[in-house]
Amino acid sequence: MKEGIFEILENLPLTDSVYRMVLSGDTSEMTAPGQFVNIKLDGLFLRRPISLCELDGDLMTLIYKVVGKGTAAMADMVPGQMLNVLTGLGNGYGLSEAGDAPLLLGGGVGIPPLYELAKRLRAEGRKVTCVLGFNTTEEVFYAEEFKALGCAVTVTIRDGIPESSSEGRITEAAPGTENALGTGILYKKGFVTDALPVEYSYFYTCGPEPMLRAVFKSTKTSGQFSFEERMGCGFGACMGCSCRTVTGYKRICKDGPVLRKEEILWDA
Numbered sequence: 001m002k003e004g005i006f007e008i009l010e011n012l013p014l015t016d017s018v019y020r021m022v023l024s025g026d027t028s029e030m031t032a033p034g035q036f037v038n039i040k041l042d043g044l045f046l047r048r049p050i051s052l053c054e055l056d057g058d059l060m061t062l063i064y065k066v067v068g069k070g071t072a073a074m075a076d077m078v079p080g081q082m083l084n085v086l087t088g089l090g091n092g093y094g095l096s097e098a099g100d101a102p103l104l105l106g107g108g109v110g111i112p113p114l115y116e117l118a119k120r121l122r123a124e125g126r127k128v129t130c131v132l133g134f135n136t137t138e139e140v141f142y143a144e145e146f147k148a149l150g151c152a153v154t155v156t157i158r159d160g161i162p163e164s165s166s167e168g169r170i171t172e173a174a175p176g177t178e179n180a181l182g183t184g185i186l187y188k189k190g191f192v193t194d195a196l197p198v199e200y201s202y203f204y205t206c207g208p209e210p211m212l213r214a215v216f217k218s219t220k221t222s223g224q225f226s227f228e229e230r231m232g233c234g235f236g237a238c239m240g241c242s243c244r245t246v247t248g249y250k251r252i253c254k255d256g257p258v259l260r261k262e263e264i265l266w267d268a
Contacts, residue, residue: 001029017065105192107211122151
């Protein structure tokens with residue numbers, strides 16, 4: 001863990017409530033996809049934890065959703081402002097178990113931490129399949145970016161796919177065909193578990209707990225889960241973000257946020 005001062009280079013909306021922020025500073029503690037940072041905001045006692053989306057030298061991309069005072073304040077920030085940031089938090093995803101054809105399953109703002117993971121898996125020559133879940137078509141973001149990495153991408157929409165969106169660009173494609181975007185991204189009605197491929201070597205996932213529970217039940221291989229939890233300190237000083245495992249309770253911020261499938265025990 002390291003405290004540093006970062007400069008905001010970009011802070012732009014991707015959807016009505018989701019923003020991408022690019023920071024410049026000392027990223028040396030950010031060593032694994034799935035790690036997170038903790039941002040200090042003026043007038044607020046607790047820092048705000050945000051997962052790493054992408055790392056490029058001394059540039060760090062974060063994607064966050066406006067859900068309260070802290071993230072609302074972040075949305076109003078402009079390039080040139082400085083932020084106090086704790087970096088290198090959490091354990092991140094491990095790539096060694098991925099196999100030749102890993103599957104990435106993300107839901108909503110659980111999708112960003114999978115991007116740096118996908119980038120590194122593709123750099124190792126692995127065939128990556130991504131299933132990205134959203135509630136509505138208006139909430140979709142970063143599908144094109146995953147596709148640009150060379151991933152096979154399916155987007156699932158809980159509320160279904162209209163014949164054409166207001167932009168006239170989103171339709172459901174038949175398997176093996178391209179959709180109206182001409183990008184080969186397949187759009188399907190349902191949840192991420194409705195679009196699991198027949199074959200995959202391993203899986204990685206991040207998203208809301210109901211999605212993680214469904215993934216746990218539906219997947220046939222081992223895998224790694226990244227948990228989204230409200231955090232107090234963000235570095236293990238409290239037990240405010242604990243999860244029950246086969247070896248007792250683990251702190252999501254310190255022992256996680258990534259846990260392996262075999263160690264997780266779900267509360268009833």
